[in-house]
Amino acid sequence: MNVVILLGAPGSGKGTLAAELARVPGIRHLSTGDLLRAAVKAGTPAGLKAKAYMEAGNLVPDAVIAELLAENLDADPDTHVLLLDGFPRNVAQADILADLLARKGVRLRGALLLEVPDDVLVARIAGRRVCPACSATFNVATLPPKVEGVCDACGAALVTRKDDDPATVRHRLQVYAEQTFPLIDYYRQRGLLHAVDASGHDLEPKIEAALRKIHD
Numbered sequence: 001m002n003v004v005i006l007l008g009a010p011g012s013g014k015g016t017l018a019a020e021l022a023r024v025p026g027i028r029h030l031s032t033g034d035l036l037r038a039a040v041k042a043g044t045p046a047g048l049k050a051k052a053y054m055e056a057g058n059l060v061p062d063a064v065i066a067e068l069l070a071e072n073l074d075a076d077p078d079t080h081v082l083l084l085d086g087f088p089r090n091v092a093q094a095d096i097l098a099d100l101l102a103r104k105g106v107r108l109r110g111a112l113l114l115e116v117p118d119d120v121l122v123a124r125i126a127g128r129r130v131c132p133a134c135s136a137t138f139n140v141a142t143l144p145p146k147v148e149g150v151c152d153a154c155g156a157a158l159v160t161r162k163d164d165d166p167a168t169v170r171h172r173l174q175v176y177a178e179q180t181f182p183l184i185d186y187y188r189q190r191g192l193l194h195a196v197d198a199s200g201h202d203l204e205p206k207i208e209a210a211l212r213k214i215h216d
Contacts, residue, residue: 001073001079001080001081001082001106001107002080002081002082002106002107002108002109003081003082003084003101003106003107003108003109004081004082004083004084004108004109004110004111004112004211004214005084005088005097005108005110005111005112005187006018006083006084006085006111006112006114007111007112007113007114007180007183007184007187008113008114008115008116008198009114009116009118009121009173009176009177009180010121010125010169010172010173010176011116011120011121011122011124011125011169012114012115012116012121012198013114013116013198014085014114015031015085017114017198017207018031018083018085021083021207021208021211022083026079026080026081027079027080027081027083028079028081028082028083029083029085030069030072030082030083030084030085031085031086032065032068032069032084032085032086032087033086035068035069035072036050036060036065036068039068039071040054044068044071045067045071046064046067046068046070046071047068049064049067050064050065050068062092062093062096063096065087065093066096066097066100069084069087069097069100070100070104073100073101073104073106074104081109081211082106084097088183089179089180089183090179090180090182090183091182091183091186094183094186094187108192109192109214110187110192110193110194110214111184111187111192111193111194112194112196112207112210112211112214113184113193113194113195113196114196114198115195115196115197115198115199116198116199117199118170118173120199121169121173122166122169122170122173123141124139124141124142125164125169126164126165126166126169127139127140127141127142128160128161128164129145129149129158129159129160130158130159130160130161131151131153131154131156131158131159132156132157132159133151133154133156134151134153134154134156136151136152136153136154138151138152138158145158194210194213194214196210
């Protein structure tokens with residue numbers, strides 16, 4: 001199995017893209033956020049450790065996240081490419097991941113960076129609308145509901161998340177830049193970084209081409 005890390009700012013489309021690629025046989029998307037929630041619900045050893053931190057209102061330590069990943073690296077023998085989303089987020093976590101993969105005998109093939117200008121990211125995120133009833137997500141510019149302000153799925157009134165207002169979005173992007181830009185250099189220096197312009201449409205062919213290049 002080969003691991004490909006997905007990198008990109010909030011609003012770059014990592015989650016949506018990974019979900020599409022995961023439909024391809026042999027490719028699995030592993031979001032550490034989803035993994036954390038699933039492990040806590042299932043009561044795995046690492047999940048129980050994480051739950052204790054979460055219930056105390058503390059961040060889950062990197063070592064516990066790595067343990068969660070270790071529980072899942074061998075979970076699916078049919079997986080040829082694992083798209084890892086959400087970890088690492090900084091250089092310290094990258095070192096932890098490198099050590100974990102080395103111990104597991106799993107190869108890190110590359111880090112795929114989705115590049116989108118900040119003004120496009122702000123417009124994307126600020127235009128997001130969420131259904132509080134069924135969690136369906138829309139965007140006033142790129143994926144509008146059939147009836148303005150109304151969820152297509154259940155008919156509930158759509159809302160804007162508090163962290164999606166433009167000022168908050170710009171702060172999130174600043175935090176991302178501070179934490180993640182050193183990580184981008186980390187993988188670039190190792191010859192593992194593959195950047196893709198994700199600001200427009202028809203992104204999947206670009207990503208598929210990048211994945212083929214990573215495997216060559």
